[in-house]
Amino acid sequence: MTATERAYSEIKRRIMDMTLAPNEHVLEAELAQDLGVSRTPIREAVLMLRSDGLVDIVPRRGVRIRPVSADQLEGIYDVLALLEARAAELAATRQSSARIAALDSAVASMSSALRERDLDGWEGADDDFHRLLVEASENDYLVAAARTSVDRVRRARRMTMRLRPLPTESVRDHAELVALIRAGRAADAFASHLAHRRRAAELLVTLLRENRLVV
CATH class of the missing domain: 1.10.10.10 (Winged helix-like DNA-binding domain superfamily/Winged helix DNA-binding domain)
Known part of the structure; x- marks a missing residue:
């Protein structure tokens, strides 16, 4: 390096x-x-x-x-949700057993961290999951486009982590997504992850506005 x-x-x-x-x-x-x-x-x-x-x-x-306001974050999430949903769709089409196994491992790490109430550990595993999901698209342009949006979202998530309930629903959503990818249900994988990211966006943006936070 x-x-x-x-x-x-x-x-x-x-x-x-x-x-x-x-x-x-x-x-x-x-x-x-x-x-x-x-x-x-x-x-x-x-x-x-x-x-x-x-x-x-x-x-x-x-x-x-550079700060990111709630309004800007909302726009970033609009883009990121579509990019990651497309990655999920492509992953279901590619059917790489190694990449699916890596996604399974990330979900297991998220679940383990959550049981221990280890939010930092959960955050790291969640980062791994989303990185692996985008990489599973096997589309370098999509990977590059998603990376910048993810960086800004991570800051907002870190700032609001302890202002929201434990992310148990997020773990369930991720496990469901991996099952859809494994089954080759590309359209369902797209829809499932798009809905997940939009729910996450609504929660984060609401917390930023209610607490008057800038990330």
Whole structure:
């Protein structure tokens, strides 16, 4: 991994876990010192993050963590729901036993974490599931398009995680989706996951608005 890739991964991690908060400004020099690298990898990493829609570059103020409002998140979810539903449809058509087994494993990890009331563990397993689902489409363009939307949704989910009930319904939805994919029911897989993502969007957007949160 190059210095630029390491800087990109670390800064992105801090944005995702809210260590770097929405609207916060940080100088490239501060990031370079903190991460122990030169300014060049930081600058290159920041340009990559800007392409991801996660930061803005502000003259004389450095890097600004780009906020996402409830209205913007609603629009992001509209796109993500369709992308992931199409991925589910394609996965049911491809019928890759290895990819289906990986989805099963992610659901099992989600269930285990939920039994232990381990929300961080559940969150990680949920991230794995959605990544594996999109990859199961075997469509590189779809994977790339979904990645940017997922990053923004993850921040909203993390901020609202402890404001909502335990995500037991989400685990059931994911298990049902894997069963539909395994059965080759492509149209049903599309419809099931589209409905799941739209329910999730409604919950998250409502929580952001009710609590006046920006992510």
